[in-house]
Structure formats: structure tokens, C-alpha cells
Amino acid sequence: MNSLKVFALFLSLASVTAAQKEVPLPKDLPPYAAEQPLRAPAVQSSKLDNGLTVWLVSQRGLPKVAFAVAVRGGFAADPADRPGITELLSKTIDQGTKSRTAKQISQELQAAGGDLSAESSKDFMQVSTAVLSSKVDAGLTILSDILQNASFPDAEVALAKRNLADSLRERESQPSFLAARVMGKVLFGEHPYHVTAPTQESIAASTAADLRNTYALRARPDQAVLVAVGDFDNDTMLGLAKTQFGGWRPPGGAALPPTPRPTVPPQHAVFVVVRPGSVQTTLQLGTLGPMRSDPDFEAAEVANAIYGGTFSSRLVSNIREDKGYTYSPGASLRTYRQAGVLITRADVRNEVTAPSLNEITYELNRLATTTPSDEELTKAKRFLVGTEAISLQARSAVAAELAKIWVDGLPPDEIGIYSQRIAATPTAEVDAAARKYFPAWRSAIVAVGEEKVVRDALAPFGLPIQTMP
């Protein structure tokens, strides 16, 4: 049976057709050709004497190089009275070094064809850029200067605080931001992973000195990875990395302690975020899922692709293509160093808030209780394998993916193993993952919208309903 399944995966569409119950495929539709092996990027891994990990992927072609540097320590490492300070750190990391002003940094990078992007997340902060390959030296020089010599000038920090406070207000007018913030609290409770953004209080309380201290604690070569992907020769690039980053010294003292793994599943209840004037309810269902390093991660990915992770998935077919409740529903697994989450989202017009939740609940439970068809399983696996290769066509995407793999504590060849594991996942494991993670009772429900609309609509489900601040 197992070998048959693997065989079927590589067969033409015509033979898959026989097993499925949907409308038959067109008679003259040509079959798929034999699959070509999808090559994963080849990563050369090294470690400098100061402990900096360097992952290089040489890809010839267009004359560009993408860089990403990830430094461990994100929202989960923020002091309890400074939640989200990592975001302020990422807004100010490129606003001056010992020898360059913010303007000089941005102009020198622009002359190299790049600009700097600094992102904060739960486990790490990432600084990335992509430059013309003729200007690699200039790009690396700036990156190295920022990472080793960021000075967080007082005036720049004061401006960044004001602007971050106002942009937080701006984001608070977006339903997706409000939903994500409450979902963080609902999923993780007091665990440090609950932080998704700074607060007005933490922004106001943070000083330039706080940023310098936090940065000094986190920005150390033995807790960082440099990834370069693009048009270069590996030996030359490694030499440049040594020149630019070899003098980076780790501070005395221990690195950040690891974040504990959250274990308590969220409450199966409705959490309402009041947003007056909403013409839709922003619905999100969330629960804990597998981490990337868990043995059932790939099985859960296949299950999710069948449930709501693709356009032809059950959820999208049901609430969009059949019922027209929503434009872009979907479900995804997201992973962090110490946790995974399964999130379903749908923005639905106010009048169909209740039937939408009913259908989402139905599709979660259907997946958890019945075995998918062979066509669904084959399609899901082929989709995940194919789109993984497609998503890694951009060098900046390869750099970001490798940086995240390193932060998650996995080896660089994870980038190729993923697809092999997906293709080889037995049906029984998909069923087990569906049963473990997908039952609707495991999920918390966050609903952003008009309070009366949401409360009236969701009352018949008999779940506890509370309005969140």
C-alpha cells in the first residue's frame, strides 16, 4: 500500500482521476509528465573563530546578492516591563553607528542598489538587504558596521519612539492587527510568546540606554548567522565575511537562556475585539500545532493543505467558491523556535458571521474525523513540494528561509529534506496529525468587529464569550 501510494504520487493525472469522486477531469486534458527532481539550494556552512555561523549559497545568473543576518533574541526575550522593545530595536538599529549617520547608511546602501530591512519576531531580529553583485563590498561593510557598531543616537531614538507610538495607533485601526494581538494573548497566556507588538507604555518607557543595553546582550557573533545567496564564488564570499565580521567579539557573560515550550492549549471560547464601524467580522481560529522539528510537522502540513492551505482546499471551496461568504479565507501552520500554531482566518460580511464559523468548525472536524481521499492527499503533497521549490526561486526568500531554519536550531539541509519528508508522509500519519491538531474544540475563536453583531451571531454556539480589552 505504501509503495503504491508513493508510486501514485508520480503517476499521471489520468490515473489519479479514477479514484476521486469530484467531477471527472476533461477527456482531452493532457497528463502530467514525469516529475523532475527539484533541487534544493546547496548551502556551504562554516563557522568563524568568533562563533558566527556563515551559510553561503552560490547562485549564478542575475548580478545580485541577498544578505540576511539573524540575531537570536526577539519579543520572547523582551523584559517583562518592556514588551515589544525588539520592534523599537529594529526601527533604530540602522539609525546610526559610531562612524555613520542614518542618512549615510541609507545613501551608501542605495548606491549599492539596496536598502535595509530590519524585522522583529518572537525569537529573533533579522537585518537583510540585497545589493548589486558589483557592490557586494559596500553592502557587507554597512551590514557589518550596523551589527557591530549600532549606536542608537538619542535624537533618533526619540523620533523613532514618537513615530512608533503613532504607527501603533495606525495599526490598531486594522482588524488583522487587532486579531493577531488578541490571538497571541489567547494562545500563549503569560508565556513570553504572547507578545506580538509593543504597547504605548513600553514604547514610552524605553530609553536609548535600554536599547543599547538590550542590543549589547543580544548582538553577539556566537548567537548570529550570516546568510548570503547569489552571484558569487563561495570562497571569495567567505573571505569577505571573515574580513568584515571576523573582528566582531562576543561580550562577556552568558547568551540569552532558551524560551520554554508552551504546553497549555487555548480555551475553546470566543474572544471578541470591539471595532465600531466594521462591515465585516474578522474571524480567526487558533490553536497550538507542531514545531518544525516535531516528527509530525510534515504530516500536519499535508493535513492543513487539504483543509485550508490551498485554493482548492475544502475550506476555500466551501466558504468562498460555494457560499461566497469571504474573499481570502485560509489556514496556515506557523512555527517558532519553541512552538507551532495552526491559524484559520476569514474576513466575512457581518450577516454571515455565524454560518461562516459553522462551516469552519465543520471542516476542522471533518478533517479530524475522516480520512481524506487519495486525490486530496496526492494533490496536497504535490502542491507542498512544488510550491516549496517555487517559493525558493528568489534569493532573498532563500536567505530569509535559511536564517529562520538556523534560528529554529535546524541544519541547513532542512531546506531540502522538507520536500522529501512531505512526499513520503504515509496517510496514517496525516490522519493522526489531523486528529491531534484539527478538532474544532482545540481552537480559540477571535472575532474582530461590531460587538453586537459578533455576540448575537455567535451566541448559538454555546461557547463562553468574552470581550477583550
Added chain:
Amino acid sequence: MRQLFVLLLLIPGVLSAQAGRIAFEQFTLPNGLRVIYSEDHSTPVVSVDVWYEAGSRNERPGRSGFAHLFEHMMFEGTPNAPKGVLDRVIEGGGGSNNGDTRYDFTEYIETAPISALDPVLWIEADRMKTLDFSPKNLENQRKVVEEEVRVNVLNQPYGLFFAIDLPGKAFDTYPNAHNFYGDFKDLDAAKIEDVQKFYEQYYSPNNAVLAVVGDVSPDAIFARVEKYFGTIPAQPTPPRPNVGESPQKAERRSSQTDKLAKVPALAIGYRMPPRHSSEALAAAVTGELLHNGQASRLYQALVKEKQVALSVDGGVNWPLGAPFEYNGPTLMTSFIVYPPNITQDHVLAAYDATIKELIDKTASQQDLDRIVAKMRSDWYDQLEVPISRASALSHAVLFDGAFDAVYQIPEDLAKVSPAQIRAFAAKYLVNTNRTLINRVPAPGEKGAEKKPGAGL
């Protein structure tokens, strides 16, 4: 109309090792379908882009948003391949697909492992032949599109006013000025006969371009394109909308209130020169000089030096395309979000000073070299990923008449001189050529009550 013999008009590919150049071929089928192919063996993947020269400018009064609603119907099946087949075949082949409606065209894109090449081309050819004109599917997609408008416009702060309302105020003729996402009364009025008529008028091989980028030989592509698309009959050349505008004579200002926003924003749009004028390249460079990244003049002046803005975005043809990807009238748009304790006048004073400097003081060659390096780098990003390369190649046919313009663009940009920038700015970046909309939180919203200086 059967084609027994296919005449291929082959243009030899450029195979030079010159930086940024990629092999390509172009040919035209007898039915008028223009085909562009770029061979790329970096991954065993194929990307397909088909565009039809019909966009929101082709909509008639009373049918705003119809081109986009129609785009959705292109995914709703045909008599041969009913609803659901397209996604099953493409996703089951390991790929994904999407569609985009713009002012001048509507495009359909797929990327999939090369093993799905035949089914993908078959699917595109199938929906170029006919559609399932189903009233039930139209009803379903009308609802989906209305949810799309809610999620992107009606339930969002700012409601894309810089992309929908600003052109509406800046232009006077219906094709350029109407709401491309569509008023609900117009979407509700659309009938299956409209779908049928639009399809017959615009969705023909002679009104389309097919671009393929992938891991397959040119011969293999020629054979397949001929096999799947060669028998689709050509149709009469569709009418083109009249997009002409009479010159703007005075600045246009208006204001809006926003029930959802908590922070005010200002949008400014200047009418731009035609794409094929000598000034268009200077416009593209100026737009980026003003808006591209932290090094840009508006970011430096408004966010950093004068501290009257939280963010500045924009450029020529922004946000619906690259600064050289337009056909009819377009704007250079600036979208500025500013702190609640700052007034529109403060923001404008800083903005006008930045524009004035561009006119009074010639930009240095160094300034230009920097932004042109960035634009070249951004353009390479566009060409890097096969699906966006397919898009760029096919857009070049529409906007520049030849696909190889994509390789010429960085070279042309590098020739723009400081004097050309200054002359462009002096002629186009003037108050009588611009439209402003100031959008502020509606009274009673928390953002509007915020005290100056709060949050420090």
C-alpha cells in the same frame, strides 16, 4: 477556423553573457497570439503569464469594477473543464495561479513544476476558447468580489483612497476616473450577458500575449503553443477606450473623513507625461528619487528632518505597477501618513519645499547614480523570479511594443541627466498639475481626540 500550417515569425534570442540578459524568443501565431519565451534551467519549473488588453479603462459607465469581476469569472470553468478543475489541475501539479486586473490589461499567471507544463497550457488555451457562462457562478463571484472590496477598502483604514479616490479627482474622463474596484450598485447590475459580451470583445488570441519562462527547450514550447492555441480563431480587433484628458488648469483639493482610521493621511497626485514622451524616463527617476526608501528626499525631509510624517510611499504609477509600466494617463502619487498633532499645512509646507528644491537646485550626478543603481537593482529583482520575469516581458509588449525593452530599461534610466530631472520637475511638479486629498479620522474617533505630543 483550423490552422493547418503555422507560420512562425522567429526573432533570434539574445544569448549574450552581458549582465542581466536572459535568452528569449518571440513569435506570433497566425491567429495573432504573440508568444514570448525565456529559457531558464535554474529550476525545473515553468511560469506562464497570459494577458489580455482589457482592463478597468474598458469598463462602461454603469459597470464600474466589471473587468475585475470578469477576471474572477475566468476561474469559474468552461464547458470542457467545469468549475474547480483549473485549481485542482494546477495545484495538483504542484503549482499555483492568480489573476490581476489593471487599468490597461488583465493577466492570468501560473507557476508550476515543469511536469505540469502541458496541463497548464491546455487550461490557458481552454479558457481562451470559451467560458461556462453560468449565472450561478456569476452570483457566487459577485459575492466574493464584494467581500474583496470590503476586506481591502470598506473595512480598512484609508480605504485605498490614494489609489481609488485620487485618480477619480485628478482625471475627468470615465475610463481614467471611475472606481476600478467597482461601486456595489454597478457590480450588482452586472449580468451574464455582460460577461459574454466582454469575453467576445476582448478575450481573443489577437488581443493577448502569452509569456512562458521555464526549464524547457524553445522547440518544445513552439510545438505545444501551436498545438493548444493554434486553432483558436482570431476576432475583430476590439475597440480601445478613449483615454484622452483635457489639460488640468488648477490645483484640486478635497478632504474626507475616515470612520476607521486613527491617524490622518494625505495623498498628492501629479499628472504625468505620456509613457512614450522624452520626459517619461525623467519622471520615473524623479518619482524614485523622491520616494524610494529611507534615502529618498521625501523620507529624509518629511520623516527625518522636519518630522511632520510617519511614512511616505509613492512614485510614478504607484501602487499599481512599476514607474515605466503604464499606457494611458497616470499619476505620480505620494501617500503620506502624518501624526495627529500635525496639520495638513505643515506637511504640505515641507512637501512643497522638497519639490521646490528639485526645481531650484539641479540634482547632483551622484544623487542620480545612487537612485539609478537602486532602480537597476529593483528591476533585476523583477527579472529574477520566472513568473515576475514572464510578467515583465509580456508587459513590455503592451507598454513598449517590444518585449526586449525589459533589458533596455536600466540602460535608458542611466542616461537621464540632472538637467532633464530639473526640466521635468519644473514642468510637471507644479500646483496647477496636482490633486490633493486630505483624509482625517472622523470626529469621535480616539485618534482624533489625541492630545498633541501624547505618546512621547
